[in-house]
Amino acid sequence: MGRKLLLEHINVPGINTLEVYRQKGGYRAVEKALKTLTPDDVVEEVKKSGLRGRGGAGFPTGMKWSFLAKPEGVPRYLVCNGDESEPGTFKDRYLMTHIPHALIEGMIVSSYALGANTSYIYLRGEMMPQIRILERAIEEAKAAGWLGKNILGTGYDLELYVQPGGGAYICGEETALLESLEGKRGNPRIKPPFPAIAGLYGCPTVVNNVESIAAVVPIINDGGDEYAKIGIGRSTGTKLISASGNLVRPGVYEIELGVPVEEFIYSDEYCGGIANGKRLKATVAGGSSVPILPANLTLKYANGEPRLMSYESLSEGGFATGTMLGSGGFIAFDEDQCIVRNTWNFSRFYHHESCGQCSPCREGTGWMEKILHKLEHGHGTMEDIDLLWDVQRKIEGNTICPLGDAAAWPVASAIRHFRDEFEWHVKEPMKSQSTNYGLANYANPIEKASEEVKS
Amino acid sequence: MLKVEETQPVEFSSALLAKFDEIVKRYPEGKQKSALLPLLHLVQAEYGWTSVPAMDKVAEYLKIQSIEVYEVASFYTMYFLQPKGKYVLEVCRTGPCCLVGAEKIMDHIEQKLGVKEGEVTADGLFSWRGVECLAACGFGPVLQIGPEYTFYENLTEQSVDQLIDDLRKK
Numbered sequence: 093m094g095r096k097l098l099l100e101h102i103n104v105p106g107i108n109t110l111e112v113y114r115q116k117g118g119y120r121a122v123e124k125a126l127k128t129l130t131p132d133d134v135v136e137e138v139k140k141s142g143l144r145g146r147g148g149a150g151f152p153t154g155m156k157w158s159f160l161a162k163p164e165g166v167p168r169y170l171v172c173n174g175d176e177s178e179p180g181t182f183k184d185r186y187l188m189t190h191i192p193h194a195l196i197e198g199m200i201v202s203s204y205a206l207g208a209n210t211s212y213i214y215l216r217g218e219m220m221p222q223i224r225i226l227e228r229a230i231e232e233a234k235a236a237g238w239l240g241k242n243i244l245g246t247g248y249d250l251e252l253y254v255q256p257g258g259g260a261y262i263c264g265e266e267t268a269l270l271e272s273l274e275g276k277r278g279n280p281r282i283k284p285p286f287p288a289i290a291g292l293y294g295c296p297t298v299v300n301n302v303e304s305i306a307a308v309v310p311i312i313n314d315g316g317d318e319y320a321k322i323g324i325g326r327s328t329g330t331k332l333i334s335a336s337g338n339l340v341r342p343g344v345y346e347i348e349l350g351v352p353v354e355e356f357i358y359s360d361e362y363c364g365g366i367a368n369g370k371r372l373k374a375t376v377a378g379g380s381s382v383p384i385l386p387a388n389l390t391l392k393y394a395n396g397e398p399r400l401m402s403y404e405s406l407s408e409g410g411f412a413t414g415t416m417l418g419s420g421g422f423i424a425f426d427e428d429q430c431i432v433r434n435t436w437n438f439s440r441f442y443h444h445e446s447c448g449q450c451s452p453c454r455e456g457t458g459w460m461e462k463i464l465h466k467l468e469h470g471h472g473t474m475e476d477i478d479l480l481w482d483v484q485r486k487i488e489g490n491t492i493c494p495l496g497d498a499a500a501w502p503v504a505s506a507i508r509h510f511r512d513e514f515e516w517h518v519k520e521p522m523k524s525q526s527t528n529y530g531l532a533n534y535a536n537p538i539e540k541a542s543e544e545v546k547s
Numbered sequence: 548m549l550k551v552e553e554t555q556p557v558e559f560s561s562a563l564l565a566k567f568d569e570i571v572k573r574y575p576e577g578k579q580k581s582a583l584l585p586l587l588h589l590v591q592a593e594y595g596w597t598s599v600p601a602m603d604k605v606a607e608y609l610k611i612q613s614i615e616v617y618e619v620a621s622f623y624t625m626y627f628l629q630p631k632g633k634y635v636l637e638v639c640r641t642g643p644c645c646l647v648g649a650e651k652i653m654d655h656i657e658q659k660l661g662v663k664e665g666e667v668t669a670d671g672l673f674s675w676r677g678v679e680c681l682a683a684c685g686f687g688p689v690l691q692i693g694p695e696y697t698f699y700e701n702l703t704e705q706s707v708d709q710l711i712d713d714l715r716k717k
Contacts, residue, residue, distance in 0.1 A: 176682045180680075216682070217623070217625045218625065218682070220693075255584070255585065257623070259624035260623050275611075277622040334684060338646055338647070434646075437640075438641075441642070
């Protein structure tokens with residue numbers, strides 16, 4: 093069993109209340125940080141922990157904190173990114189629903205480290221139930237003296253507010269989130285200046301994912317060095333993985349980074365294998381934006397070595413044969429799933445969610461959706477596949493924010509690894525409407541190895 | 548698309564205005580525009596949608612131009628710019644939910660309610676639409692119903708029938 097730092101007490105009845113959370117050691121990190129550490133000490137611990145942003149980009153959190161400008165007389169802000177909208181990702185919602193105080197505690201410690209006296213938790217508007225849960229937790233914490241004026245008599249003040257979004261994937265991008273928090277459309281800003289210099293209301297701001305902020309709690313409790321001992325290489329600590337698709341047991345799992353992908357999919361500790369006795373065809377390992385991989389490349393590198401659930405291992409081989417850990421949104425496709433249909437679905441998503449600021453993304457995502465719709469519905473030509481490749485290449489790298497890249501990568505990787513399935517839709521337009529292509533020959537699920545893992 | 552519907556002028560209740568006042572306090576002085584998204588949610592919860600007169604009132608309250616409200620309401624997907632049914636069933640239609648049958652669920656809802664996506668049933672009770680990923684992929688297919696955005700997970704045709712029947716009886 094891997095160590096659990098965030099979800100250890102998830103099944104304890106009443107863990108959503110302050111009382112039970114305290115009984116399980118909650119708010120120790122606030123006491124330790126505010127009474128025995130300076131803000132810089134806290135930043136130092138987070139740096140030592142090697143924690144990398146859990147929202148998808150994987151940028152070292154401690155380093156991000158150290159970039160924060162600290163001009164005299166200007167307020168600084170911590171904004172928590174709870175916009176969680178990346179298809180395949182649902183870990184933050186899960187954590188906040190069940191252990192809201194883990195986030196509140198992390199926000200207090202992190203705000204202290206950054207010298208913020210007002211902090212906001214921005215949640216996507218669809219998370220109204222979680223907004224209510226967090227607001228209740230904030231009330232409890234405030235009544236007990238963990239928030240408000242002069243916390244624990246240390247002279248540190250903090251007000252914490254929950255802000256709803258209005259339904260827009262783009263607001264997960266940090267500058268779009270800040271625009272939205274200022275009451276505007278979620279159009280990403282041109283960087284620089286980065287939020288660390290000019291963020292919310294033009295003031296220095298740090299934006300961190302829910303899981304990153306919650307991870308600060310065990311880092312302060314046990315020390316950054318202890319946290320860094322968990323995991324593998326530069327992938328330190330534990331990570332919440334949202335597992336969905338055709339799995340026996342989809343759900344949220346906390347893993348120590350470095351678990352073999354095969355173990356994650358097939359072992360009974362995690363997903364328990366592919367549902368309905370079917371075989372694995374492909375996976376999207378880190379949320380819809382990361383490249384899709386056929387089963388064989390999911391489980392092993394091109395050279396046959398086992399692939400692990402870590403930032404480095406999942407990206408081994410670059411985009412030619414690898415993918416990314418991203419947000420940890422792990423989607424499994426069984427042998428009956430159609431790659432063309434899924435790629436069309438994702439393209440429609442990105443077209444729908446493009447803010448429209450940059451032409452390559454606004455127009456390109458629309459083109460991709462239309463071409464894929466054509467291919468999926470049996471009206472495509474071989475030239476359409478090449479056109480699709482061409483369009484995605486012209487989006488990647490040519491937009492203000494990474495939504496363009498996120499829209500291009502799933503299309504590029506689908507063509508790269510499953511071109512024969514796209515061509516089959518062109519050659520067999522009628523058949524493709526009633527049957528599925530099934531397993532590509534390179535998507536061999538390596539059944540035997542999976543049996544070994546189970547036993 | 549922002550389409551002006553024929554609507555009556557609105558007056559916000561003092562209870563609603565008191566909620567507005569509470570929210571505006573969260574932001575620094577002069578940054579009251581930050582309250583716009585939360586306020587629009589409150590308006591929609593009260594009236595079922597965000598009409599032009601209601602948006603104008605919000606603008607007036609926040610001391611901003613009406614266009615600043617319209618451009619926000621039309622950018623985000625959660626604000627209804629036309630009247631909808633009392634219950635709007637919003638079904639996730641994105642990849643992971645489709646892997647476990649979301650498309651069939653949407654077909655079933657369309658059949659059961661007898662209206663197309665976005666339309667309102669004759670009794671004014673229901674609308675439905677497909678929405679993008681609701682961050683519940685491991686529990687799909689999933690739908691939500693505002694204004695509280697209650698989630699209904701692991702949907703089957705039977706559970707959808709039950710849900711609709713229960714809402715009808717309410």
